[in-house]
Amino acid sequence: MRDEMLELTRQMVRIPSVNTTPGEKEIGLFIEKYMREIPYFKEHPDQVIVQELKNDALGRRNVFALLRGEKDENADTVLFHGHMDTVGVEDYGVLAEYAFDPDELARKLAAVELPDEVRRDLESGEYLFGRGACDMKSGDAVFMVLMRHIAEHVKEFSGNILLSINPVEENLHTGIIEGVEILEQIRKQYGLTYVLAINNDYTCPMYPGDPHHYIYSGVVGKLLPCFYIRGQETHVGQCFEGYDPTTVAANLVSVINLNTEFCDGYEGEYSLPPVALKMKDLKGWYNVQTAKEALVY
Structure with a gap:
């Protein structure tokens, strides 16, 4: 599965879904297509739900996919939550044109002056470079590939998974704000009980060389005084x-x-x-x- 997740990440990074650009619609179409091609969702096409944002000039949309376990009747539902947009690429400087091509970007980075730490990461082969690779298309890819593989064993699976991937996360959060309406609609329609939400966005080390991986058991709200x-x-x-x-x-x-x-x-x-x-x-x-x-x- 790891290789499948990496390849899917590369494919999504190649779609320049910078916030407030038409790429946000394109990445949504890509995610919808991927989910609809899974055999389970071909049999249950109504369980892939697309919500176009209201009055949105760019045609951006939320993409939801509900996988229902068939082992028994179990209302418990885990929410896989992610976002599909990225920030811009101005900080890439002269390499901005390669920001959406992970392989070419790695080659170009090898030819420029880099801090020692970044050079070691690049040469280790353990890192995937590109705008959105970390925040958070790799996280989305993990969810999407997991959904594909779990769907192959749906008769052995108890409970439900609801995938929710939203645009407009990097500034106004319009995607998830409007998406709450669909989350509630799906809950009522299928009699679900939401028990856990997992957001697979990036995490950071606390200090240079920190070997630990962190899981945050909760969230902080966003307050934006203007x-x-x-x-x-x-x-x-x-x-x-x-x-x-x-x-x-x-x-x-x-x-x-x-x-x-x-x-x-x-x-x-x-x-x-x-x-x-x-x-x-x-x-x-x-x-x-x-x-x-x-x-x-």
Whole structure:
């Protein structure tokens, strides 16, 4: 199965599903096709459910697939949850054009200057490079291949698995927000009891050389405070006659950003502190007038 998962990961990485681009629709079509080609789902085509996002100009869609064990009547259901979109490739610099080709990217990386740690990883052959390989198309591939193999033994399987793969995870989470409606619909239609959700996104080492692999038994919610500051513009030569919104934004960041006093704690575990994800004034171009507006997320 490992080789099958790796090959499926390569295929999905080759689809450039950067958030807010048409590739998000294409990866959804690919996942749907893969699931519908599994013999079990050819026999149960209504158990592959596609939900197009509302009023979405890109035609993005959630893809669900319900595998029902046939060993006995068991309502217990495990949710396999993942996302199909990626962030952009600007950070790849001159190698950006190869970001969606894992094999070619590895060859190109071998020819450029790399930190020693990255060079060792590259030469080890134990890593798959490419945008989305880690976050989280390899995780999706594991789920999809598991579904294929479990479906081959569905008569021996007790319980149910519901696969849910969503777009728009990397910014507004529209996919899973709208997908809750379908999760509830499927639950009622088939009389399911959701007992566990597994999200197979990437995990990180805690320190260089950390040999441990981590499983997180729970999730942290996302709170995104957004500050819009309205100032009073003025000419730079009369700077004290206005009200500078960028100063307010900068002070907000100074107080909030990376401040561990804002971390939540529970039984000895703590959330990460707030981090500034976007900060800018709203001037359209440079001139000698101070900014009228600013924002920070």
